[in-house]
Amino acid sequence: MIIDCHGHYTTAPRELELYRNAQLAALAEPSRRPTSTELAVTDDQIRESIEKNQLKFQKERGTDLTIFSPRAAGMAHHIGDERTGKQWARLCNGLIHRVCTLFPDNFVGVCQLPQVPGVSPANCVEELEYCVNTWGFVGCNLNPDPSGGYWTDPPLTDRYWYPIYEKMVELDVPAMVHVSSSCNPCFHGTGAHYMNGDTTAFMQFLTADLFKDFPTLKFIIPHGGGAVPYHWGRYRGLAQDMKRPPLSEHLMKNVFFDTCVYHYPGIELLTKVIPIDNILFASEMVGAVKGIDPETGHHFDDTKRYVDQLKGLSEGDRKKLFEGNARRVYPRLDALLKQRRM
Numbered sequence: 001m002i003i004d005c006h007g008h009y010t011t012a013p014r015e016l017e018l019y020r021n022a023q024l025a026a027l028a029e030p031s032r033r034p035t036s037t038e039l040a041v042t043d044d045q046i047r048e049s050i051e052k053n054q055l056k057f058q059k060e061r062g063t064d065l066t067i068f069s070p071r072a073a074g075m076a077h078h079i080g081d082e083r084t085g086k087q088w089a090r091l092c093n094g095l096i097h098r099v100c101t102l103f104p105d106n107f108v109g110v111c112q113l114p115q116v117p118g119v120s121p122a123n124c125v126e127e128l129e130y131c132v133n134t135w136g137f138v139g140c141n142l143n144p145d146p147s148g149g150y151w152t153d154p155p156l157t158d159r160y161w162y163p164i165y166e167k168m169v170e171l172d173v174p175a176m177v178h179v180s181s182s183c184n185p186c187f188h189g190t191g192a193h194y195m196n197g198d199t200t201a202f203m204q205f206l207t208a209d210l211f212k213d214f215p216t217l218k219f220i221i222p223h224g225g226g227a228v229p230y231h232w233g234r235y236r237g238l239a240q241d242m243k244r245p246p247l248s249e250h251l252m253k254n255v256f257f258d259t260c261v262y263h264y265p266g267i268e269l270l271t272k273v274i275p276i277d278n279i280l281f282a283s284e285m286v287g288a289v290k291g292i293d294p295e296t297g298h299h300f301d302d303t304k305r306y307v308d309q310l311k312g313l314s315e316g317d318r319k320k321l322f323e324g325n326a327r328r329v330y331p332r333l334d335a336l337l338k339q340r341r342m
């Protein structure tokens with residue numbers, strides 16, 4: 001079985017965007033506030049948006065199940081207030097739940113959290129609990145920078161974040177560390193802000209003792225771990241200079257990387273440098289890079305092709321990377337699959 005741990009509903013029906021526009025317009029002009037918290041979207045619309053996109057690619061590329069969450073750039077935690085943020089998260093998560101209900105064999109949900117810059121993530125506990133307990137979601141996306149490129153909140157290792165970690169541990173769900181759009185003109189969203197977020201999160205984990213307080217807390221750093229695998233020697237050396245424990249002991253029970261790296265040499269490096277037990281297969285389709293690589297004739301984000309080309313990957317390692325690691329990092333997914341005798 002091939003589990004893709006990183007997919008977003010980037011192809012949601014247009015009604016979602018219209019709702020958001022109305023919600024944001026109401027921030028300036030309350031009379032424009034949407035009157036309902038329901039979306040007028042039919043199951044047929046949802047089916048069409050999935051069948052022509054994510055499901056089609058799953059079939060073409062030979063993957064089976066996508067861990068699916070709302071569009072990351074759409075989270076835009078820096079816009080609006082607590083109230084609009086909660087409403088928006090519930091609406092986006094509700095659509096994910098509908099996709100997972102319509103295509104239970106192909107998608108399992110991960111939720112967006114109603115984070116707001118400067119507001120304690122304790123305000124996200126309720127949404128996480130609801131999505132996991134009521135809708136069967138298996139994880140969440142946690143934005144390390146809800147300000148959208150200005151990094152105004154404390155680092156992920158600060159006690160500020162502990163309320164959401166306590167709930168994650170209690171529910172036994174991991175978080176993908178995932179920024180949203182950038183409102184800082186210095187940082188292109190997917191080209192710079194995403195990579196910064198991934199790299200920054202790793203360095204924050206390196207410098208603190210978060211996992212002493214939460215030994216079972218798990219994070220997936222997406223996009224191949226940002227710059228981390230490429231600069232692994234730097235991080236090992238910094239840890240040593242700072243009298244921190246070796247990375248292999250200190251972080252690798254809690255921090256994982258996905259394979260959203262869009263060329264073969266990158267995947268080769270990732271799998272050479274990072275222990276296989278810490279790598280989860282992912283493509284982030286349909287997402288950040290949609291085009292076809294003229295050098296290969298295949299989609300940049302068809303990451304399964306790169307993994308398939310890896311030389312010297314044993315059958316056991318291949319199984320870990322495609323399935324076993326995801327089932328270990330997302331225990332609720334494992335339980336769900338066991339229930340289905342998979």
Ligand SMILES: [Zn+2]
Nearest residue numbers: 008072222284
């Ligand atoms: Zn993503």
